[in-house]
Amino acid sequence: MAQVKNNYQFEDMLQKHNLKKTAPRLRVLSMMYSKNTATSQPDLESVMNDIDRVTLYRILNTFEEKGIIHKVFDLNGTANYAVCHSDCRENHHQDEHLHFNCTLCKNVYCINELNMPKLTLPAGFEAQGFTLYASGLCPKCSKKEQVKMN
Amino acid sequence: MAQVKNNYQFEDMLQKHNLKKTAPRLRVLSMMYSKNTATSQPDLESVMNDIDRVTLYRILNTFEEKGIIHKVFDLNGTANYAVCHSDCRENHHQDEHLHFNCTLCKNVYCINELNMPKLTLPAGFEAQGFTLYASGLCPKCSKKEQVKMN
DNA sequence: TTCTAAATACAATAATGTTGCATTTGTATT
DNA sequence: AATACAAATGCAACATTATTGTATTTAGAA
Ligand SMILES: [Mn+2]
Ligand SMILES: [Mn+2]
Ligand SMILES: [Zn+2]
Ligand SMILES: [Zn+2]
Secondary structure, rough: OOOOOOOOHHHHHHHOOOOOOOHHHHHHHHHHHHHOOOEHHHHHHHOOOOOHHHHHHHHHHHHHHHHOEEEEEOOOOOOEEEEOOOEEOOHHHHHHHEEEEOOOOEEEEEOOOOOOOOOOOOOEEEEEEEEEEEEEEEEEHHHHHHHHHH | OOOOHHHHHHHHHHHHHHOOOHHHHHHHHHHHHHHOOOHHHHHHHHHHHOHHHHHHHHHHHHHHHHHHHEEEEOOOEEEEEEEOOOOOOOOOOOOOOOEEEEEOOOEEEOOOOOOOOOOOOOOOOEEEEEEEEEEOOHHHHHHHHHHHOO
């Protein structure tokens, strides 16, 4: 479920990362932490339409650099941003988890409950990181489909 | 390695999919089949700069629909296109393989030699398809790095 | 050769992302 | 509380990627 955090905690987060407490940043944090799915760039932009587009891009970039959020491209190539799990540090993400993209509601879920399988690549390839994508129906949408069936 | 095919074979391919044999289509096929990596949209466009951009997009779309090529987004969200392995059909891709994105040369490799691990998602999620991404050094670039080290 | 549906070319527009710079603001220091 | 300055925002301009509509051309069938 969505991690519940209040404004004080967001201010703390910014302070810990040596970032100034500003209204745009707090609003972005608040929005991202209020959901249990990633936030697409278009969504973010339409919700925060009073904040300059460039400011949003810069906020997302710095948050990513600081290890607060990570970027995921969904199956359509759209940029989505999700809050990082515990162990991400500045300029070093630790986000090897599955991303589930619902084909119906288009939401992207970070699935941390699944440990990545160990994989051996063909000779010559030196893998540094893995990401797993899955597409299909998320719990909400699969329920809706069930109802329609009956 | 790159699948070697001649122009007659490309013409056959188009015919089998009920597509007219046109110069732009044959050139796109020829380019994609000549490489063992996916072709990025920008690359395609700069190489075929005499063909209209829109035409290229439409060729890529129809090829994808027909199951001739599949689209892969690399780690930067750039669209790449790769020739499909045997068993893709019209409007039904069968491309559950690993995509390896080299961090140095940026090339995207389709790794068919690896069978996808079976995964169980958390309750409620109904997965329809999986894609696995890996990033790191491809054989060529990892060799270059070796040489530099010495 | 003629005919037509399909494909391409061209024009316009939308969506996404970046860069440079002027202005504003958070915060450390006095 | 006032000052000072780096950091952040806002704005303008631009680049890239992608889509839509329509006129023109062309592959392939008749
Ligand atoms: Mn994630
Ligand atoms: Mn592939
Ligand atoms: Zn859903
Ligand atoms: Zn490489």
